[in-house]
Amino acid sequence: MKGLLLENINLSYDGKNNILEQYSLEIKPGELLGLLGPSGCGKSTTLSLVAGFITPDSGTIELEGQDISNVKPEDRFMGVVFQSYALFPHLTIFDNISFGLKERKIDNVNQRTEEILKRVGLYEHKDKYPKALSGGQQQRIALARAVVMNPDVLLLDEPLSNLDVKLRLEMRELIREIQQEYKITCLFVTHDQEECFAISDRVAVMNKGKIVQIDKPDVIFNRPVDSFVADFVGIENIFDGSVIGQDGLVGIRSKDISFADEGLSGEITSKLYSSGRHLYRVQANGIEFKVLSYKDYGLGSNVSISFKQEKVVKLER
């Protein structure tokens, strides 16, 4: 297992606007690090840097203390899984998976290929061509192709985004299981916080080319540092704490606000039915709160809302 360290990376595509600026990131040996952020935040760029598809303008990329910043992708040892699968259409499933083993002259090509084919449950499809397989099966083959060479780091670029919901859940479990069985250091890039939190050991939240917060999933989920992260992890209410007697900016999820006999009084301005509950917008103290509740109120009702104090998150900015 190898660790990876990106240090003080600067990168711009046009020489003017920086995609990444003084960017540093550490991936510990054997961990699965989730890189989370909206599109254009630089997370896929980070992955391309590690894979060697692009080189930084300045800064270093170190693998176990060795500088690999200027090593070509074919001379690095990274397994990459793409959103578009990128299986070779002219090769059979077997040849797709053994491609890397043959190119890198690794021994026991047949045995290793068959073993991983059985592991991802697609052994009986080994002589078919990629287009004969479903999207989910193709992505399993793409994962197998990257993992079979036992790469230094496994890089996954939005691997689940082309799959439907049910497959996405199966696939993310498979990724996690295989990553742990083969003990591979792994970088997982996604814009979906739910899937990112589900499989990552640690999560780095990125915004505009910078890492805003890096920590265990539950820490980020419960204690986001700022309003960007809070918004990204689904904290719908972000407002000035003075309303509830606290300093600075605070946030709370809609499910952690409840209707009560006493509290902040307000008026219901909208109501949506959502999975057995109602999602209300409540206008109180000049702020619009989103409240998720089983209680049924009519539009325009006067209500009081109260906050579970321990659920109120204090935000830096």
Add this chain to the structure above:
Amino acid sequence: MKRILKELGVILVAIFIFIPIILTVLVAFSQSNTFEVDGFSIQWFVMAFTSESFMSALLTSFVTAIIATILALIVALLAASSVFKNRKLVKWQFLLDSPMLIPNLVLSFVLYQIFVVRLMASEDVILILAHTVVLLPFAFRSFTAILLKMDFNLFLAAKSLGMKESKVFWKVIVPNMKNAIVAIGFISFINSFNNLAISYFLTKTGKMLVPSLMLSHLQYYYDPLVAAISVVIIAITIIVLVFVEKVLKFNLIEGR
């Protein structure tokens, strides 16, 4: 009613396209010495195949077309591979397109000036180079169009799996363009075989290609020999197409 009209339209167009070809075939097999359809005979074919000038023109045309096609495909693929690897080059595409934008007649004259008048190069070389120049833009444009639609991640995936960049294009990208290469090669071959202007301008020492031979024959004789030659060319085209489609199993006609 609308459907019947539509189908009628298709049938009319088909007739419009095929009648001249059918007429040509009928004339070629005619006994008459003029362009009348009269009786059945293969005398014009016998004449064609025993004519030294036709057989040598056929051979020259064939060899020129094949070599020019192969050269054009290779150069076009190399150029297209650069565009594929560096998409910023797309804006320079027009440079290789230019022979397509200039009328064939003008291009032929330009090539005549360069190759024949100034360089005084050997006729065989001139013919092949000129045909290559004419074929290049179409092949290049087709290849870039196909490549720009291809998933660039295939290229990155192959590199991350340890393949050298110089190998990736030929080992991973080209095998996935096989059908396109054969189809474009086939069209290029026909284009070269058909090209009258180049053949006319650049063959001055009596060496002839099929199109110029046909034209000059028509200028002096009023007989169906040219019809017979046309039928031979049509037959060759069909045989090659069927061979590529059915024997080599490339789906050019039916598509993928």
